[in-house]
Amino acid sequence: MRTRTFIAENRSAVILLTTALMFVLITACRSRESEPSRSVVVNAPVDGIVRRVVVDPNAAVDKDAAMIEIAVQPAHSAASPRDDAASRAQYASAQTDLASAEGEANRIAADVRRIEPLVKRGLASQAELDKARSQSLDAQERLRLARVKANTATADRNRTASIAANEEILVVRAPSAGTVQAVNVHAGEAVVSGQPIVTLVSNT
Numbered sequence: 720m721r722t723r724t725f726i727a728e729n730r731s732a733v734i735l736l737t738t739a740l741m742f743v744l745i746t747a748c749r750s751r752e753s754e755p756s757r758s759v760v761v762n763a764p765v766d767g768i769v770r771r772v773v774v775d776p777n778a779a780v781d782k783d784a785a786m787i788e789i790a791v792q793p794a795h796s797a798a799s800p801r802d803d804a805a806s807r808a809q810y811a812s813a814q815t816d817l818a819s820a821e822g823e824a825n826r827i828a829a830d831v832r833r834i835e836p837l838v839k840r841g842l843a844s845q846a847e848l849d850k851a852r853s854q855s856l857d858a859q860e861r862l863r864l865a866r867v868k869a870n871t872a873t874a875d876r877n878r879t880a881s882i883a884a885n886e887e888i889l890v891v892r893a894p895s896a897g898t899v900q901a902v903n904v905h906a907g908e909a910v911v912s913g914q915p916i917v918t919l920v921s922n923t
Contacts, residue, residue, distance in 0.1 A: 759894060761917040763910040767791045768804070770888060772906055774917070780893045786917050787891040787902075789910065804907060806875045813865070813872035820865035824858040831855050897921040 767789040774786045831851045837843035901918040904910060 757921045757923075758900065759897070759919045759921045760915050761786065761891060761894065761919060763787075763789060763904075763912055763914045763916050764891065765789065765791050765889060766911050767889065767909070769904045769906050769908045769910060769916075772902055772904065774899050774902065776899055776902055778899045780897060780899060780919070782893055782896045784893045785890045786893055786899070787904065789889045789891060790886045791889050792886055804909060806872070806878075810872040810876045813869040817862075817865040817869040820858070820862040824855070824862045827851065827855045827858045891916065893919060895919070895921045895923050897923075 769787060770790045771788040772786075773788065774780060774784075780786065831848070834843050834848045834851050838845055838848045898920045899917060900920050902916070903918070904914075904916045910916060
């Protein structure tokens with residue numbers, strides 16, 4: 720009788736111990752599953768211009784995978800990282816102004832040529848001709864200034880293009896495996912050292 724009681728008590732203890740261990744294991748697993756993912760903000764390591772964005776949001780990346788390519792100007796260059804974009808914008812603006820000035824100058828010159836014979840035939844006044852000639856002189860001056868601006872912009876663009884030919888490409892890589900949460904830059908954008916460029920949800 721005592722033997723049966725001892726076995727029954729031991730069996731109950733074993734069952735109780737097994738149940739407790741299973742509870743601990745299940746709780747640990749659930750705790751691990753519920754741990755929040757770690758967000759990692761990747762900053763630009765240098766001043767430069769983004770040449771290529773290799774990854775997209777929600778893309779999975781391995782550790783050391785390329786994410787962003789940044790062009791770095793040579794140390795001896797006097798150009799700033801923003802010169803490339805600025806020179807291209809100035810060039811486009813100068814070309815637009817030049818085309819507008821050429822069109823205006825040609826239009827007013829045609830008016831002068833049209834009015835001159837009319838004055839001789841008495842169909843237009845001398846005052847109209849004088850006004851058209853004055854406007855033509857003003858248009859020619861604006862055209863001259865537009866050409867100077869366009870030539871300067873072209874020279875600046877060629878200078879920055881020459882510098883860009885010698886630039887170095889720095890590849891920003893994933894510090895750990897994970898998923899890209901956000902890409903904060905785009906190709907052609909100037910960045911400064913320490914600027915957030917990619918947010919990564921790390922798997923580790």
